[in-house]
Amino acid sequence: MRLSTVILPVDRWHEGGRGKWCRAEELGFHTAYTYDHLSWRTFRDGPWFGALPTLTAAATATERMRLGTLVTSPNFRHPVTLAKELISLDDISGGRITLGIGAGGSGFDATALGQEAWTPKERADRFAEFVPLLDRLLTEDSVSAEGTHYSALEARDIPGCVQRPRLPFAVAATGPRGMRLAARHGQAWVTTGDPKLFETGTPEQSRQAVAAQIARLGKACAELGRDVDEVEKVLLTGFTPDRNTPLGSVDAFVDFAGRHQALGITEIVLHMPIPDSDFATDPAMFERIAVEAPAQLRTA
Template sequence: MSASLRLSTCILPVHRWHEGGQELWQRAEELGFHTGFTYDHLSWRVPFRDGAWFGAVPTLTAAAVATERLRLGTLVTSPNFRHPVTLAKELISLDDISGGRITLGIGAGGNGFDATVLGQEAWTPRERADRFGEFVPLLDRLLTEGSVSHRGDFYSAEEARNIPGCLQGPRLPFAVAATGPRGLRLAARYGQAWVTTGDPKLSDGGTAGQSEAALAGQVQKLIAACEAEGRQAEDLDKVLLTGFTPEGSSVLGSVDRFVDFAGRHRALGFNEIVVHWPIADTHFAADGKVFEAIATEVSGQLD
């Protein structure tokens, strides 16, 4: 794993493709971002709840055709409204269309609007963890085996065919979002990367120092989980999705401020930082010129 820090972006799927959406993904490639992620939800929190919101897989498919080098991915997909069999087929197709540029960010999901949109009761944290614990191994099989049959507590597959499989071998990479022990074990066993947003209890009212201490603790737990699985934690990329730590979007206030933030978190062991593409009048508002300067200048200062 390189000692340098990669910078990626998360483009929320709120723009009509022919009214600026396509240009954002192309601009992300021009600016040199490592990966362009998008959220995999059916709708999201206020103020996005009552506005335009497009599907992640079609958006990434269009982005794959509109770009050449930019890696693409979800951040994150969850079992809330996904089934491993249908998701695997979509991912294999997307990996092929993109020429092998897809990363699957995947997590256990939460209690947002996606949790009940199909008419089910919201799952408890334990139920989410149970489902996630079956979802990830089955998806791993579906993306690496030509035919899969499975009878589980939550998911079934009957001779699910996934030929020719992923263009990336042995399958496209998983970036597993996790902070609890069961999720971290899944990251250690199946992940090529681990994703965190920090400690949500510190998002409002916490300090930068408290957040960094919490993140350092999460990294240590990941290391222990990897050791238990017989893996080296260095084999996993460590990805921080920004915007939810106490510093929020203020880290995009200037190049110097972001360089300081990125350097502090690189020292904790992170080698990829994801920043949200600015959206005016939201939690992700930022000056567009500063944002682009960060994209083009930061990597060179942190190598």
């Protein structure tokens, strides 16, 4: 099982931001992700920096660790401009970028450009166009396409990605249409569990929900003639009923991770601690988990 982290872009680069990314690499995390939002929930009235510039800076400050978004969405992105930025970022990082991508939600990003928030169906419709077009843009030198929501006219993306045929997609999805996109285009699939269980569910119910999601992913892969084992399965923690328990001790985390590994999860992502926030965990314990837990999970 891989252990990764997500670093929210709340610090000025020269006042702690750079240090967090370097420390994540020192701790041995497989990947360090960041949210690709314009603002987010309880952080809305505080500092919040752009994901792609932050990842560009992180790419120059680190050497080995993979980097990525968790997740980018169509809420304020267009496939043509996003592809150009991703190709540049993949080049700067030496081929260490993963694109986490999802359909987006109805939060602050959904209306920041002045539009009405899209309905769930509209988000799904846009996502179904966005991902295939982005796939083409990252793999073909010149792309023309006319869609209902997204189009391209001789969009040039030379020389393409360092990673071939393109940088990997980690598709966040739980519904049938999203699962089909993950099965067709994803090198990984991302879940946060079942949001309906966040407040009142139990850990066992949450694991059952994740197992059911993985089964649906397997069905979507089978329909395309693809082996579901080819798709990495990523759990972003912090949104399950037992969200605070795993970071209480190394043993608690190993138990949490082991139970999800048994379901088929292959990568677990922990939020780097942020004081006085929803992610205000003990930094020392966070680092102990990063260093000690992977070996225990391999042994188990």
